Amino acid sequence: xxxxxxxxxxxxxxxxxxxxxxxxxxxxxxxxxxxxxxxxxxxxxxxxxxxxxxxxxxxxxxxxxxxxxxxxxxxxxxxxxxxxxxxxxxxxxxxxxxxxxxxxxxxxxxxxxxxx
Amino acid sequence: xxxxxxxxxxxxxxxxxxxxxxxxxxxxxxxxxxxxxxxxxxxxxxxxxxxxxxxxxxxxxxxxxxxxxxxxxxxxxxxxxxxxxxxxxxxxxxxxxxxxxxxxxxxxxxxxxxxxx
Numbered sequence: 001x002x003x004x005x006x007x008x009x010x011x012x013x014x015x016x017x018x019x020x021x022x023x024x025x026x027x028x029x030x031x032x033x034x035x036x037x038x039x040x041x042x043x044x045x046x047x048x049x050x051x052x053x054x055x056x057x058x059x060x061x062x063x064x065x066x067x068x069x070x071x072x073x074x075x076x077x078x079x080x081x082x083x084x085x086x087x088x089x090x091x092x093x094x095x096x097x098x099x100x101x102x103x104x105x106x107x108x109x110x111x112x113x114x115x116x
Numbered sequence: 117x118x119x120x121x122x123x124x125x126x127x128x129x130x131x132x133x134x135x136x137x138x139x140x141x142x143x144x145x146x147x148x149x150x151x152x153x154x155x156x157x158x159x160x161x162x163x164x165x166x167x168x169x170x171x172x173x174x175x176x177x178x179x180x181x182x183x184x185x186x187x188x189x190x191x192x193x194x195x196x197x198x199x200x201x202x203x204x205x206x207x208x209x210x211x212x213x214x215x216x217x218x219x220x221x222x223x224x225x226x227x228x229x230x231x232x233x
Binding site: 032034036038041042043044045046049051091093095097105107109110 | 151158159207220225228
């Protein structure tokens with residue numbers, strides 16, 4: 001069964017509003033979580049890395065103020081897209097590793113965001 | 117920084133045939149892991165196979181095997197007896213071993229594999 005759960009799987013929001021996507025590790029402590037963005041027919045691009053209890057590290061070119069990432073507990077990380085615009089519409093997917101990662105990386109099911 | 121290159125945007129083969137997807141990478145690291153992920157239309161990322169760089173033996177998982185050439189920095193995926201359910205995007209990915217999993221995966225651009233009936 002899934003060990004990383006993402007919610008919601010699909011969300012539609014109006015331009016200018018904010019939307020939150022959750023990523024939960026179900027049966028392990030996710031010390032590190034990653035957020036990726038995937039445009040249609042393209043690869044996954046790492047947006048940011050979050051460690052529990054500390055600020056997220058963003059990749060170059062990713063707007064920190066637009067994509068707020070919080071990793072307040074060992075089982076939950078959230079991505080908030082603030083003041084969303086149509087160009088933010090995309091597929092967002094999280095992944096997680098634990099303290100004894102054993103080269104195992106678990107992915108969530110992904111979330112489709114459509115900004116209208 | 118690491119780069120992963122998949123030079124085949126799309127491939128199409130007949131069911132039951134064998135197909136090889138290519139992947140090359142560039143890194144200065146000596147300790148790393150390589151992965152092949154399958155992404156079907158559902159978009160769920162499914163781990164197909166992984167290879168530790170320190171292992172000389174090529175990884176195999178049932179119909180899936182890799183040809184890992186460390187010196188050439190090549191990591192190809194062979195799918196034997198291909199099935200309709202193998203139709204998907206396939207991504208090659210890299211991660212540093214020394215990072216303890218704290219680095220994100222670096223993905224190639226992907227290969228769209230189509231299995232024809």
